[in-house]
Amino acid sequence: MLCPTSPHLALLALLSVAGAVGPGGPSPSETPGILLLSTNRLASVSTASFQHLPELAELDLSGNGLGALHTGPPLPLLQELVLSHNALGVLPTLQGLPALTRLALAHNNISELLPGAFRAVGQLKDLNLRGNQLRTLPEEVFEGLAGLKDLDLSDNALDELPRGLLTGLELETLRLSGNQLRTLPSGFFPEEHMFAFVFLAGNPWRCDCGLAYLRGWIADNDFSVYIEEQRSEGLQINNDPRSPMCDAPLRHRGSPVLEFKQACGKAGDADLDIDGTMTEEGTPVPSATVPSTNPISHHPEPANLPPWGCNKAGTP
Structure with missing residues (x-):
């Protein structure tokens, strides 16, 4: 059922579904199987309304203010x-919706997704969740x-992601820009998987030892890191591994994550707050000097002194 907010819009919507709209109204494409119902102020829609369109392959309901979509009998070719x-x-x-390969849910108010939320549409290749309220x-x-190629999670409020989120996926494009991510867990990106495009800019990355994995x-994958920029000539997409920027600590703010240098232990350790260097593999190398086991001193300690940090009796 189509539920517009006025009788006039109801008539336009029903005519559009029937493929008989007049000038100025919402119109289906001249290509069979494509139905455009965008910007009609439809408050609620049921897929049962389209059962008399067995060849329907593409349905555009964007910009309607929809609060609900009810799925009824199958649309086998959509x-x-x-x-x-x-x-x-x-x-x-x-x-x-067994044939669905592209689902666009950008710029809605979705704040939560459940495990296996998309299991019913296992043929998806393109999933757009940009601009929702996911945390x-x-x-x-x-x-x-398993067939998903393009996943857009940009411009949400994501402040953490689980380590196994991408397990079993073979993504080509992953968009994480414009969230509240401060770090990513070690092993987040599947090993030996090559992405074509990964977007990471616009997050408040915290450049301490917990970010050594991402750095x-x-x-190792600088050729895959891209940035989207709106310019006068339109949206530009450019390869820019320096686009993810540090936001904290303050001394690193505004510096590319790629240039972050810190003396850490293994990836994931807490910030030691000692300047150091990173190897090409992202393994931190401390620059602190380790005391020699045979220090040379002009004033050697007497043999009867207790070890460092102990009293004479050997107690801490």
Whole structure:
């Protein structure tokens, strides 16, 4: 069922579904199987409304202020569903869409996703969740999406991501820009997997030893790190491994994560607050001097002195 906010819009919507709209109204594409119903102020839609369109392959419902999408009988040939720029607060039930390969949910109000949320649409190749209100994600949220190639999580409020989030995925493009990420867990990126594009800019990265893993990954995969920039000539996408910037501590703010240098132990250790260098593999190398086991001194200690940090009786 289509539920516009006025009788006039209801008529336009129903005519559009029937493929008989007049000038100025929402119109389906001249290509069979494509239906454009964007910007109609539809408050609620049921996929049952489209059952008389068995060849429907692409459905655009963007910009309607939709608060709900109800899925009914299957739309067996639907490959593309655009729900961007609506008012969806929860992920719609995605049953009955076995052929879906592209799902656009950008710029809604979705704040939570459950484990296996997209399991019913296992053929997805392109999933756009940009500009929602996600703060974190369960590790199994993308379970069952082995064919997913493009995942857009940019411009949410993500402040942490689980280590196994990308397990089982074969992504080509991953967008994480514009979130609240301060670090990524060690092993977050699947080993030996080559990404074509990864977007990491616009996060408040905390450049201490906890970021050694990400710094090392960027150094090893600099050809995959890109940035999106809006310019007068339009949106530009450029390779820029220096685009992820440190936000904290204050002494590192504004410096590229790639240039961060810190004396740490193994990746993931706390910040030791000692200047040092990084190897090409991202393994920190401390610059502190280790005392010799046979120090040369002009005033050698008497043999009866207690060890460092102990009293004469040997107690701490």
